[in-house]
Amino acid sequence: MRVRIPSVPLVKWFNPSHDYQVSVRVRIAPSPTGKLHMGTARTAVFNWLFARRHGGQFLLRIEDTDRERSQKVFTDSILTGLRWLGLDWDEDVVVQSRRSRDHQKAIAALLASGQAYRCYATEAELNAMREAQQAAQQAPRHDNRHRNLSPEQIAAFRKEGRHAVVRFRIDDTQDIVWQDMVRGPMRWQGADLGGDMVIARRAPAHQIGDPLYNLAVVVDDIAMGITHVIRGEDHIANTAKQLLLYNALGAPQPSFAHTPLILNREGRKLSKRDGVTSIDDFRALGYVASAINNYMCLLGWSPPTELGERFDLAEAAAVFGFDRVNKAGGRFDWDKLNWLNSQALHAMDGATLRDALLPRWRQAGLNTDQPQPWQEQLAALLGPSLVVLQDGVEQARPFLSRPELDDASCAQLQIKGCRAALRHVLQHRPETFTLAAAKEQLTAAARAAGVKKGLVMKGVRAALLGCLHGPDLLLSWELLHGVGEDGPRLQAALR
RNA sequence: GCCCCCAUCGUCUAGAGGCCUAGGACACCUCCCUUUCACGGAGGCGGCAGGGGUUCGAAUCCCCUUGGGGGUACCA
Numbered sequence: 001m002r003v004r005i006p007s008v009p010l011v012k013w014f015n016p017s018h019d020y021q022v023s024v025r026v027r028i029a030p031s032p033t034g035k036l037h038m039g040t041a042r043t044a045v046f047n048w049l050f051a052r053r054h055g056g057q058f059l060l061r062i063e064d065t066d067r068e069r070s071q072k073v074f075t076d077s078i079l080t081g082l083r084w085l086g087l088d089w090d091e092d093v094v095v096q097s098r099r100s101r102d103h104q105k106a107i108a109a110l111l112a113s114g115q116a117y118r119c120y121a122t123e124a125e126l127n128a129m130r131e132a133q134q135a136a137q138q139a140p141r142h143d144n145r146h147r148n149l150s151p152e153q154i155a156a157f158r159k160e161g162r163h164a165v166v167r168f169r170i171d172d173t174q175d176i177v178w179q180d181m182v183r184g185p186m187r188w189q190g191a192d193l194g195g196d197m198v199i200a201r202r203a204p205a206h207q208i209g210d211p212l213y214n215l216a217v218v219v220d221d222i223a224m225g226i227t228h229v230i231r232g233e234d235h236i237a238n239t240a241k242q243l244l245l246y247n248a249l250g251a252p253q254p255s256f257a258h259t260p261l262i263l264n265r266e267g268r269k270l271s272k273r274d275g276v277t278s279i280d281d282f283r284a285l286g287y288v289a290s291a292i293n294n295y296m297c298l299l300g301w302s303p304p305t306e307l308g309e310r311f312d313l314a315e316a317a318a319v320f321g322f323d324r325v326n327k328a329g330g331r332f333d334w335d336k337l338n339w340l341n342s343q344a345l346h347a348m349d350g351a352t353l354r355d356a357l358l359p360r361w362r363q364a365g366l367n368t369d370q371p372q373p374w375q376e377q378l379a380a381l382l383g384p385s386l387v388v389l390q391d392g393v394e395q396a397r398p399f400l401s402r403p404e405l406d407d408a409s410c411a412q413l414q415i416k417g418c419r420a421a422l423r424h425v426l427q428h429r430p431e432t433f434t435l436a437a438a439k440e441q442l443t444a445a446a447r448a449a450g451v452k453k454g455l456v457m458k459g460v461r462a463a464l465l466g467c468l469h470g471p472d473l474l475l476s477w478e479l480l481h482g483v484g485e486d487g488p489r490l491q492a493a494l495r
Numbered sequence: 496g497c498c499c500c501c502a503u504c505g506u507c508u509a510g511a512g513g514c515c516u517a518g519g520a521c522a523c524c525u526c527c528c529u530u531u532c533a534c535g536g537a538g539g540c541g542g543c544a545g546g547g548g549u550u551c552g553a554a555u556c557c558c559c560u561u562g563g564g565g566g567u568a569c570c571a
Contacts, residue, residue: 031571066570123569139497140567165569183500192498198569213571236499237566260501260564267563295507298520302508309507309520326508328501329564336507336521346534384534454530461531469532 024056025227028082028089029096029217031063032074035278036081038332039232039262039270042296045313046259046325047230048087049297052317058087059224061094065216070097081279085289086313094224096216103211106219106249107166107200111208115248118164118205119146119196120157142167142195158205166200166208168215168245176240181228181257181322188240197241214238218245226254233258233329234269257322260300261329270332286360286389291341298340299330310343342387350380357382357392364393366400374482381471381479395470399479402489403466412468418459419494421449425460426490433481435474463493 028044030036051058060082064070082089110116126142133140147169149157157164174190203209211219217238221229229239239256246253262270270277276285282292290312297316298309302324307315345353354376361368368375382395397403405413413419424445430437442460446453461473464480480486 029571033571063571069570119569126569134496137496141497186499188499192567194498194567201569209569212569217571232565233500234565235571238571240499258500263564269565298507300507305509305519326501330508331506333506333521339521342534385532452530457530467532471531471533472529473531 023227024051024054025059025225026051026056026230027059027061027094027221027224027226028087029061029063029220029231030078031066031069032071032078033066033069034074034272035077035280037270037272038277038279038282038296040078041081041085041087041279041292042262042299043231043259044082044085044087045293045296046257046301046320049313049317049320050228050230050257050322051090052314053320056227057090059091059094059226060089061096061220061224063096063213063216065096065210065213067097077278077280081283084283085279085293094220096220099216099220099223100211102223103216103219104208107208107211107215110168110199110248111166113248116166116168116199117147117149117196118154119167119198120149120154120162120164120205121145122162140194142197144169144196147196162205163202164205165198165202167196168199168248169196170241170244174244176243178239178243178253178256181230181255182260182325183258183327186236186239188237190244193237193241199245214241215245218242218249218251221254222246222249222251228255228257230257230259232261234261257325260326262299263329263331265331267329267331269329274332284390286391287337287341288344288356288389291337291344294344295337295340298336299332301325310340338387345386345389346384348383350376350383353379353383353392356389357396360389360393361396361400364397366393366397368400370400370483374479377482378479381475385471398465398467398470399476402485402492405462405466405493406468408468409462409466412458412462413493415455415459417449417451418455421445421451421456422459422463422490422494424448425456426487426494429487433478435478438474438477460490463490 026047028040028047030040048058050056060079062075062078064075079093107116111118129143130140144167146167170190170193172189172191176188176190178186180186197214199212199215201209201212236258239258243253264270264274272278276282279292283289293313294310297303297311297313301316301320303309303311303316304319304324307319348356354372357379358368358375370378378396378399379392382392385395386392413422422445425441428441428444430441442453442456446456449456457473458468460477461468461470464477464486470476477486480489
């Protein structure tokens with residue numbers, strides 16, 4: 001869907017041919033309170049694409065100011081996940097918690113200029129206020145009660161030993177407007193922001209407490225020279241608040257793009273509680289980075305028709321723009337991801353696939369002593385039937401270790417003439433195995449035993465692989481012959 | 496409750512007032528290939544949320560309704 005051109009042409013990026021004068025600097029700013037999430041990764045993709053499209057920088061900032069929930073393991077997951085996806089970032093990772101001096105300075109400046117003030121209200125007082133609002137069916141909002149305290153009142157609170165938060169003034173009459181790269185003109189009313197917002201946590205009244213999200217984000221984005229803020233639409237209300245902070249801090253405003261959210265099956269924002277949502281999880285299941293990237297692009301962005309539906313990050317970066325980013329959220333669809341992943345796997349050659357499968361075979365405790373070319377041949381044989389890499393474990397199992405025959409296979413061997421045919425196959429093995437010779441063996445066995453060839457083929461498959469379904473019989477046979485397993489298995493089946 | 500956003504097949508989407516008898520992809524169904532399962536190939540099913548306008552003409556523009564989502568922290 002195209003973005004409508006506003007009546008006042010304020011933004012240059014609506015013109016796709018425009019060359020960016022200022023170099024583009026964007027960032028992804030995850031908080032390490034969970035593993036790298038699909039939603040975060042998709043936002044990262046859009047940022048990365050935009051940066052690469054315009055020859056700008058894509059930066060990474062870890063927002064770890066929530067000390068309670070932030071964990072190092074999650075930071076690791078985010079870093080390795082982004083690297084695995086190929087979303088390489090420029091410059092060093094910025095760690096927000098190490099920038100508190102800057103945050104404090106900004107808060108002090110806002111305090112000094114009177115754009116922020118200390119609020120001494122206690123939690124009990126605030127709770128009482130909220131309850132009253134709830135009872136009166138009113139929107140919960142702060143009543144700015146300490147916005148204009150007299151020196152005497154302040155002195156009194158301090159004498160009481162009250163701690164204070166720092167609040168940033170938000171005038172109800174403020175009209176906040178911006179041009180969103182995805183949504184076009186956006187407008188917010190100061191009155192709808194819930195009153196003066198807290199920018200520093202509660203602390204003794206002579207100190208400045210820990211900075212809060214909106215303040216830290218703005219200070220850091222200014223410091224990092226961020227030109228375009230690209231994030232999920234769940235941040236729209238934050239943008240209104242942050243715009244006010246840019247003004248108050250005397251900094252130029254970046255551009256904003258609010259991307260549609262990834263929705264779960266129920267159509268709600270995808271969250272950690274929706275099961276498999278972290279990049280780590282997808283990776284463990286055997287989804288490859290190229291397929292995940294491809295899918296994340298498709299969820300919310302429609303590539304120009306020339307590009308088709310299957311493409312890599314570089315191809316997307318060459319044509320990416322927010323003019324083709326959708327406004328409505330998109331449901332996560334396993335079927336489509338599975339298709340994309342299977343396409344990626346089917347396109348892999350035996351060597352690549354073998355390298356991807358080998359660690360999984362090992363992890364499953366399978367025998368991997370075969371020569372590498374043999375393993376590559378096996379991988380190539382299995383390839384077309386894989387949806388995820390992990391499928392290649394169970395499917396390889398009967399080739400890597402001698403299988404138990406399943407019920408259907410046992411039943412197959414009991415069919416009249418089947419065993420006789422297998423004996424014939426076993427007794428008339430050619431000097432050298434070739435596909436043609438193997439095929440001839442089957443024909444001859446069928447003739448000798450007086451049964452249909454299909455029955456012999458099923459019988460051989462049952463004896464060789466222990467089940468009735470699988471890749472091409474002759475190719476499977478050839479593979480097993482390669483490790484000397486065909487004879488023994490046929491014999492075992494006849495016992 | 497209040498504020499904001501969104502609305503085309505089951506899902507992801509194309510669509511910028513006539514090119515639309517609404518196109519593609521996934522899923523599903525059928526057939527072909529294959530003496531198995533897949534892969535692959537060819538077809539098929541299926542949609543503009545509803546109602547009003549504007550217009551010679553509306554999926555497209557406007558309004559209302561309905562539905563869905565997001566936000567409403569001393570989280571990020």
